[in-house]
Amino acid sequence: MLRVPLLRNAIRRQRRQKLALPPTATTAGGARGMTAAVSRSSRRVTVRGVDFHVELRNLITPSSNDDAPTAAGDVAIHPVLCLPGALGTARSDFGPLLDRGLKTNDDDGEDISFGIVALDPRGLGQSVIHTATATTFDDDEHRRPQRGEISRSYPLDFYRRDALDAHAVMTQLGFPQFSVLGWSDGAITAVHLASHPDTKSAVRKLVVWGGNAYVTGKDLEAWEAVRDVKQTWSQRMRSDKLACLNVELPELQRLNDELTDAYGAIYEKKGGDLCLRELHDVSCPTLVLHGAKDVICYEEHARYVSRQIANAKLVVFDEGKHNLHLRHADAFSEVVRDFLTGQEGEEEEVEPAIDEIAYAFMGSKALFTALRVGVFDAIDVICREKEAADAVGGNAMASFEDVEERCASGGVTGERLKTLLTACVGLRLIRRCHPILGGESQYRLPKASAEQLCRSSRQYWGDYIMGQVDAQFYERMTHLYDIMESGTAATHGYEAWFEKDPDAAKRYTEAQHNGSLATGYALWKRFFADYYDDSRDNNELLLLDVGGGSGAFSIAAARTIPNCSAVILDLPNVITVARDIIAKEKDPTVQKRLSTLALSATSPSQWQGLVKDNSFDLVLLSYVSGSIPVQNLAGLYANAFRALRPGGRLIIHDFFVDNAGDGPKSAALWALAHVTVNPEGMGLRPNRVVGMLGREGFVAPRVDDLILGATQIIVATKPLTTGVL
Secondary structure (H helix, E strand, O other), rough: OOEEOOOOOOOOOOOOOOOOOOOOOOOOOOOOEEEOOOOEEEEEEOOOEEEEEEEEEEEOOOOOOOHHHHHHOOOOOOEEEEEEOOOOOOHEEEHHHHHHHOOOOOOOOOOOOOOEEEEEEOOOOOOOOOOOOOOOOHHHHHOOOOOEEEOOOOOOOOHHHHHHHHHHHHHHOOOOOOEEEOOOOOHHHHHHHOOOOOOHHHHEEEEOOOOOOOOOOHHHHHHOOOOOOOHHHHHHHHHHHHHHHHHHHHHHHHHHHHHHHHHHHHHHHHHOOOOOHHHHHOOEEEEEEEEOOOOOOOHHHHHHHHHHHOOOOOEEEOOOOOHHHHOOOOHHHHHHHHOOOOOOOOOOOOOOHHHHHHHHHHHHHHHHHHHHHHHHHHHHHHHHHHHHHHOOOOOHHHHHHHHHHHHHHHHHHHHHHHHHHHHHOOOOOOOOOOOOOOOOEEEEEEEHHHHHHHHHHHHHHOOOOOHHHHHHHHHHOHHHHHHHHHHOOOOOOOOHHHHHHOOOOOHHHHHHHHHHHHHHHHHHHHHHHHHOOOOOOOOOOEEEEEEEOOOOOHHHHHHHHOOEEEEEEOOOHHHHHHHHHHHHOOOOOHHHHHEEEEEEOOOHHHHHHOOOOOOEEEEEOOOOOOOOHHHHHHHHHHHHHHHHEEEEEEEEEEOOOOOOOOOOOOHHHHHHHHHHOOOOOOOHHHHHHHHHHEEEEHHHEEEOOOOOOOEEEEEOOOOOOOOOO
16 A cells, blocks of 8 residues: 655656657647647537537547547547546536646646546436437537436446446447546446446556445445435535536435435345445456545545455555545646556565575474473463562563473473574564573563463464364375375365364364354454444344354354354264363353254255255354365355345355455465365455355455454345345
8 A cells, every 4th residue: 555645835756758749740630730739628429328428638529420539639548537426527526637637737738648538427417418419519509408308317236327328438439448537436336337247348447536335324324414405515515516417406405315315225235235246356457546534435445445456556645535636636646647657666576585484384383382382381370470479560581490390291391492492582482581690591472472372361272273283284284295286185175084084073173163262252243343233133143154163153153142043054073072062151041042053065955954045144154165165165155045034144254365366375375275175175265255156146245354364254145135236
């Protein structure tokens, strides 16, 4: 992410090669020897049953209506389509851009490298005249629209409709390829334009700012608060909209009512999905801009959009607001122009540390061994005992002799223990304090080690590291090359592995339980805060926990949500362990709300007759999608869809790499580790899973981080009615 400080009269610029007109240029319909001049004109284009008003800059409108506009001069032109915001028009939202193009006050002369096209969306401004033929108008000869000739409408797919309108206009104008600037609602339309299978190939580059990808309940409340244009809009805002739309107050109120109702319908019928699915289908180079002081579209939306579009770049204007392109035109033009011309510069590449990668297995084994020996617990106990006895605050340290005494029962003493401690110090797992007066070294734990590697901490997950990462996956990774080469594993898939070795299933599940409880609490806290509005009502909330393992996520849900009951579905050998864990649950009310079902997620056909259709409020797939063969995923997602009641949510939690495939590192390595168990599994990226969910009928697939740098969640909704777009 880049940040743009806006310094008055002192915007730092990169040197760029200027485009110059040739000595003799040809104007459209003109003769050699004439100097090309910047042109500003208007045009009417009839496509898709609407007569659109289009404004152009740096493009000459031919005298014949059958000819397309051409560049204002014999130079390479880059057509740029501008899409306005809600209830906006070409002139109201992009007036300065139409007047001066993508140039700054520091530029000499006119910027003729870009042709600007801006249109009034159907039913707004001057795009309301329904005629059979297109007509060209001079600037002072615009026919004012007759009110009511064509009315703006808001079906559920109006963003897609507006995107297809824009593409049809550009095609009619003679531009098979162009770049797109989309602001606010226009940003959403722009994403649809750059992702739709019939139009995406036309978009060279995409720039968006001020647009949401999804609607939340809080968004609806904010829009409802400004529904009444007379009572809640400022006089200036109301006057500007009345003028640009050429309507009276009752018509403006109707337009705003219908737009507000449309947002509500999208929230109710599409799960708030404005362009959540479409983000994953954008493949052109994309620049996402954001004003840090935007109170209409928060930074979380800009970050979300830039994260889900593969290879998108995010630039934040420190002083920018929602209309940053109007208030900070110079900085906006510079950033956009550099992006469109490919001069924005590349981030400095970081060279890999080959030696660290090659020796990383040694560090892993040092961690595993220190856990098994009890080094971290020893230092933790020694320091806490000294703090309690001597009131030394958090500055207590453990000597080597103290640690050796605590670890002696395991037989690890003397030089071997010193060497292990030194390795842990080198890995920053332990901190060595300088000896006093030539004495022995003193040791203490950094915060991360104290929280995650000591049994006294609620965040401890050392048993998971020892029982699963070390005892099982570390050993399996030694066979990675053979499995990659042959495509087969000794135990092909988790089902075969656990069926062949029930003890392995027990160790795996118990270790997973230790690592998953804390993650389960974090998941439900995030989900009920951000995704589920009525979780605390009096109705029972029924969860199907597919591949639920030990039941850790279900136990966390039942403990924190009093009205939640859960069914844990997993392999028979795993369910045996889960039942033992549930039986030890101290709270009888929690225990009563947990049940189990021995079935395979790998074989979705087994579910028929055992999992009732339309009966669950939530279906959770945690660490499942990357653990079964890719050919079984569609059947699994179809089963989840059938199991959910209309309006129910599917939660997929797994190790996802980002859509661009650049990482994060931990997720990429876990995906590689799963190859040793499931050679036919999918390399998980959000866009691949989102596409599959859409084909099964899910809507509003929203992606979020859970374990930062490792796992993500996708939350998708079964629509209330069938046939939702």
